[in-house]
Amino acid sequence: MTRLFARVGGGVLWISEVVGELTLFTWAFFTAMLKPRIDGREMWRNLHRVGVRSLPIVMVTALFAGGIAAVQVSTYVLKFRAYEVVGWGFGFVVFREMGPLLVGLMFSGRVGAHNTAELGTMKVTEQIDALRILAIDPLHYLVLPRVISMVVMMTLLNVIGNVCALGGGMLTAYVMVGVDPYVFWNSFTEYVLLSDFLNGMVKAAAFGLAIGLYSCAFGMTVRGGAAGVGRAVNASVVAAATGIFVFDYIITAVLQ
Amino acid sequence: MAEPLTVREIIADVFQQGRDTLRVGRETVYYIFNGRRDRAAVWEQLAQLGNRSLIFILVTQGFLGAIMLLQAGFQATRILGDASLIGAQAIPLLVRQLGPTLTAMMIATRAGTGIAAEIGSMVVTEQVDALRMCNAPPVDHLIKPRLLASLVMVPVLTIVGTAAAFFAGMAVAAIVFQTNPSTYANFDVLVGLDVVEGLLKSVAFGIAIPLVAGTAGLSAYGGSEGVGEATTRAVVASSLAVIVLDFLIGSGVFLFR
Amino acid sequence: MIRLENVTLRFGGVTVLDGVTFSVKAGETLGLVGAGGSGKSVVMKLICGLIEPDAGRIFVGEDEVTGMTETALMAVRGRIGMIFQNYALFDDLTVGDNIGFPLGQLGEASPAEIAERTARRLAQVHLPGIEHQYPRELSGGMKKRVCLARATIHDPRIMLCDDPTAGLDPVTTHRIFRLLEQLREENSATALIASHETVFLRKFCDTIAYLEEGRLIFWGTVAEAEESPRVMAFMTGEGLE
Numbered sequence: 034m035t036r037l038f039a040r041v042g043g044g045v046l047w048i049s050e051v052v053g054e055l056t057l058f059t060w061a062f063f064t065a066m067l068k069p070r071i072d073g074r075e076m077w078r079n080l081h082r083v084g085v086r087s088l089p090i091v092m093v094t095a096l097f098a099g100g101i102a103a104v105q106v107s108t109y110v111l112k113f114r115a116y117e118v119v120g121w122g123f124g125f126v127v128f129r130e131m132g133p134l135l136v137g138l139m140f141s142g143r144v145g146a147h148n149t150a151e152l153g154t155m156k157v158t159e160q161i162d163a164l165r166i167l168a169i170d171p172l173h174y175l176v177l178p179r180v181i182s183m184v185v186m187m188t189l190l191n192v193i194g195n196v197c198a199l200g201g202g203m204l205t206a207y208v209m210v211g212v213d214p215y216v217f218w219n220s221f222t223e224y225v226l227l228s229d230f231l232n233g234m235v236k237a238a239a240f241g242l243a244i245g246l247y248s249c250a251f252g253m254t255v256r257g258g259a260a261g262v263g264r265a266v267n268a269s270v271v272a273a274a275t276g277i278f279v280f281d282y283i284i285t286a287v288l289q
Numbered sequence: 290m291a292e293p294l295t296v297r298e299i300i301a302d303v304f305q306q307g308r309d310t311l312r313v314g315r316e317t318v319y320y321i322f323n324g325r326r327d328r329a330a331v332w333e334q335l336a337q338l339g340n341r342s343l344i345f346i347l348v349t350q351g352f353l354g355a356i357m358l359l360q361a362g363f364q365a366t367r368i369l370g371d372a373s374l375i376g377a378q379a380i381p382l383l384v385r386q387l388g389p390t391l392t393a394m395m396i397a398t399r400a401g402t403g404i405a406a407e408i409g410s411m412v413v414t415e416q417v418d419a420l421r422m423c424n425a426p427p428v429d430h431l432i433k434p435r436l437l438a439s440l441v442m443v444p445v446l447t448i449v450g451t452a453a454a455f456f457a458g459m460a461v462a463a464i465v466f467q468t469n470p471s472t473y474a475n476f477d478v479l480v481g482l483d484v485v486e487g488l489l490k491s492v493a494f495g496i497a498i499p500l501v502a503g504t505a506g507l508s509a510y511g512g513s514e515g516v517g518e519a520t521t522r523a524v525v526a527s528s529l530a531v532i533v534l535d536f537l538i539g540s541g542v543f544l545f546r
Numbered sequence: 547m548i549r550l551e552n553v554t555l556r557f558g559g560v561t562v563l564d565g566v567t568f569s570v571k572a573g574e575t576l577g578l579v580g581a582g583g584s585g586k587s588v589v590m591k592l593i594c595g596l597i598e599p600d601a602g603r604i605f606v607g608e609d610e611v612t613g614m615t616e617t618a619l620m621a622v623r624g625r626i627g628m629i630f631q632n633y634a635l636f637d638d639l640t641v642g643d644n645i646g647f648p649l650g651q652l653g654e655a656s657p658a659e660i661a662e663r664t665a666r667r668l669a670q671v672h673l674p675g676i677e678h679q680y681p682r683e684l685s686g687g688m689k690k691r692v693c694l695a696r697a698t699i700h701d702p703r704i705m706l707c708d709d710p711t712a713g714l715d716p717v718t719t720h721r722i723f724r725l726l727e728q729l730r731e732e733n734s735a736t737a738l739i740a741s742h743e744t745v746f747l748r749k750f751c752d753t754i755a756y757l758e759e760g761r762l763i764f765w766g767t768v769a770e771a772e773e774s775p776r777v778m779a780f781m782t783g784e785g786l787e
Contacts, residue, residue, distance in 0.1 A: 111546075142398065150517020
């Protein structure tokens with residue numbers, strides 16, 4: 034019985050430690066953002082890498098996500114024979130929820146995990162210490178460009194993702210249910226509001242921030258060689274996914 | 290190894306991963322029937338999978354349910370003026386789509402990276418070579434128990450996750466939209482086919498995730514950098530596999546209706 | 547006992563081994579020397595079929611290892627004991643389980659017998675009674691000795707040692723080589739040792755093979771090696787002027 038308590042207690046302590054570390058890191062980040070000293074080249078390099086690295090996977094994911102959304106919306110539509118509403122239902126679901134959520138999760142996997150792995154390896158091979166000895170603050174040099182590029186790229190990718198999802202959805206709706214693409218498009222443009230689109234964009238930006246912060250935090254605090262890097266990547270994607278859902282909820286509730 | 294960045298390289302890389310995964314899959318099936326019996330290893334994997342992911346699933350799926358109900362509720366209130374039907378409409382969607390898919394994506398994230406990291410670090414520290422030297426085929430020893438455990442655990446976790454989302458949704462419906470829980474818990478619209486679809490998906494995901502993540506782990510190369518890269522590949526590939534399988538099965542069932 | 551014929555291996559555009567030919571007679575000990583990256587570890591892995599060469603053939607005893615299936619390789623590997631550069635001990639198994647693992651896989655011995663042989667080997671490597679500890683609790687030297695115990699538990703006739711004393715202090719290094727000597731006597735084993743400990747190699751080995759960037763520059767007895775200026779330049783660390 035005491036062992037059970039010990040395990041639960043240990044778990045709680047560990048979570049508090051992680052949450053504490055993340056909070057401190059977030060605080061340090063925002064403090065640094067007040068007077069940022071960003072290396073232009075690093076910034077550009079990160080924007081380029083993050084964008085290029087995630088574009089293909091986001092496009093493919095969005096295509097399929099669009100297909101999935103179209104199929105699901107169509108089930109409702111078939112029941113009520115409201116073919117004209119498919120476009121609207123689809124746009125609403127994808128722009129507000131499925132788009133940012135799935136793009137966010139994929140982005141977290143593709144870019145977040147890689148980022149943690151990269152920073153983790155740098156930590157293990159003492160490159161971060163080497164930077165400090167050269168009087169370069171790793172927070173400003175490494176972390177700021179990465180987080181900023183992730184926020185920027187997530188929003189851009191969300192737009193691209195929305196477009197791809199639209200394509201995938203239109204195609205699927207046509208092939209599966211026989212919804213005429215024109216009807217789809219009309220209903221889409223007629224009923225989907227700008228607020229739906231912006232809602233999704235805000236979420237995407239928030240997700241980008243979460244992914245950026247957490248992936249950097251876990252990467253910079255790696256301990257223990259190759260296995261430690263693997264563990265850090267694991268923790269980082271879990272934290273990012275949790276963060277995504279929590280932010281999604283908060284934004285949904287607030288932005289009504 | 291440099292990251293593949295040209296379109297041709299990316300496509301070639303994806304095909305290679307796919308081929309490798311299928312090969313590992315075939316070998317795993319072979320070893321299920323012809324390999325050593327190691328119940329202890331399967332139990333251990335079951336425990337690890339369940340233990341590690343449970344709270345994560347409960348939390349994320351709970352929020353998912355809440356989000357879903359918020360969105361549905363706001364829209365229903367805006368259009369219909371009343372939110373009493375949201376339970377009935379939301380439940381089938383949860384059971385056949387959002388529950389299985391998002392639970393699986395969470396498992397792909399949590400367990401997929403775990404599997405790739407464990408197997409990957411064994412590869413780079415030559416433990417996998419040592420296994421082969423002792424005539425313990427890595428697929429038999431490492432992947433098979435994980436596949437069998439996942440086959441059982443993923444559907445179980447899906448049910449747990451879906452339930453969590455359901456109850457979270459119930460809370461939101463009651464608190465935000467003043468909907469009576471019994472009004473919410475309207476299972477009239479839920480069809481047997483929805484449940485079948487959900488289960489079918491979760492089983493497919495349960496097979497795909499350990500195979501994809503395990504293959505990624507086995508192909509790790511080069512020290513801690515290699516482990517990190519393998520872990521990343523695992524989470525991306527298994528998440529993508531979940532989405533593609535979701536689309537295929539969902540469309541299949543839809544056409545069947 | 548072991549024979550390499552014209553073995554070539556390329557990896558990612560780099561030629562790791564280039565037309566390497568040498569052999570080790572039964573009961574003989576060959577020392578493999580060369581700078582880091584010259585291909586020594588790769589030779590070991592080729593011999594047990596962990597990797598395939600791009601060209602050339604490899605023989606273990608009467609069997610040709612090149613092109614063998616994993617199942618066929620099992621029989622060959624049962625005769626080989628390998629010490630890995632980084633110990634390669636299984637993290638999640640105890641020391642006892644680690645050492646007994648090959649016997650369990652070969653399926654020839656009962657659990658009681660395995661435990662007894664494990665205890666005997668552990669005593670031999672001067673680590674009695676640590677069966678229940680985990681590899682992460684041990685020092686480098688202890689891990690190397692456990693690795694030795696695991697590699698020889700099934701009384702192999704062939705021993706492949708990849709840098710058995712890397713990173714160890716002089717006293718432990720001496721101990722490891724004495725143990726290798728002992729185990730070699732026990733089974734009249736054929737041994738292949740890759741190492742930078744050139745002083746020990748000169749005392750311990752019958753023949754020397756010297757690799758430079760994947761090419762075999764010298765292969766002969768220790769006495770002949772001591773006559774060759776190029777080999778000695780490497781072995782003594784003085785380098786060619």
